[in-house]
Amino acid sequence: MPIIRGKDQVVALYAAAAQRNWVVPTFCGENQTTLEAVLAACQAKATELGTRVPVTIAMTGRYSHRAQARYYAGSRNPDTGFELFLSDCDVLARPDGDYPDVDVLTHFDHGQFEDDAERLAGDLSRFSSVMYDASAAPWADNLALTAEFVASHGDDLLVEGAADEIVDATGGVRGVLTSPERAEEFVARTGVDMVVANLGTEHRASAADLRYVPEAARAIAARIGPRLVLHGASSVPVAQLASLFRDGVCKVNIWTILERDTSPELFRQMVEHADAVAGPVAAELVAAGLLGPAAPVGGKADIAYFTTAWRQEVVLAGMRRIVGEYLDLWYR
Secondary structure (H helix, E strand, C coil): CCCCCCHHHHHHHHHHHHHCCCCEEEEECCCHHHHHHHHHHHHHHHHHHCCCEEEEEEEECCCCCCCHHHHHCCCCCHHHHHHHHHHHHHHHCCCCCCCCCEEEEEEEEEEECCCCHHHHCCCCCCCCEEEEECCCCCHHHHHHHHHHHHHHHCCCCEEEEECCCCCECCCCCCCCCCCHHHHHHHHHHHCCCEEECCCCCCECCCCCCCCCCHHHHHHHHHHHCCCEEECCHHHCCHHHHCCHHHHCEEEEEECHHHHHCCHHHHHHHHHHCHHHHHCCHHHHHHHCCCCCCCCCCCCCCCCCCCCHHHHHHHHHHHHHHHHHHHHHHHCC
């Protein structure tokens, strides 16, 4: 069916998911391959369960930690990237398309109160929800800016806000768990529908010492209800996230693992088919010591392997598998 937009329809979808004890995942993407991998996995899950399944497809704009709208377009123009992303979503989610049993929502993730100000003040009607992110501002400014955005757009859009900044693991700062009191104040003073809290995860991390803290989520949910959003899910093992619905988490964001864990798969496939991918260059790389002696070098370059389409196929298959593992956890 077409993309679900309009606040009433989006709220109804989340309510229906809650009736089934489902946490609705949000998968960010910065290319069409990722979008199709997510939708293909969701369609497979819908077929398995014999029912429709929801999913949110998201992209950041000028977010400093990863400006995905820039990467969606080869020109690196974020405005072009947004248009391509939204157009791809419309095509892929069309009623007579390849994924007919998936209810798709579009999400503007980490909309920056300064860098994305122009887009946030413009037409947001092609999005199902928006994360207004003023978490880098002082607390009082975060509250005021987020409340102002909710006042302007909260009747039309589901709005997610950030009580705390979820830090990037590539930096030197470690996050502090959000307190129930802080989360409660944030919701009361901003009017957001959902709130991002620091629950132990980090963006772009895979550190062994990170742990999602379910007791922190439950303590917050006891104050504000089941409206928590978990970011940085790629930083912890999938098995840690089985209890999210019971902890009061209704939405969870995932991106890094899709790119991080499929890159080695593509690399292995390219090495295993080195001559078919690179032709005589494969032998040159072996001679230079950049490829080992077991790499195949006797064959010719093969169009079945040296095309972008083949590389996308490898990545899509890996991403689809990863998405499926998350869906197995939350859609039963």
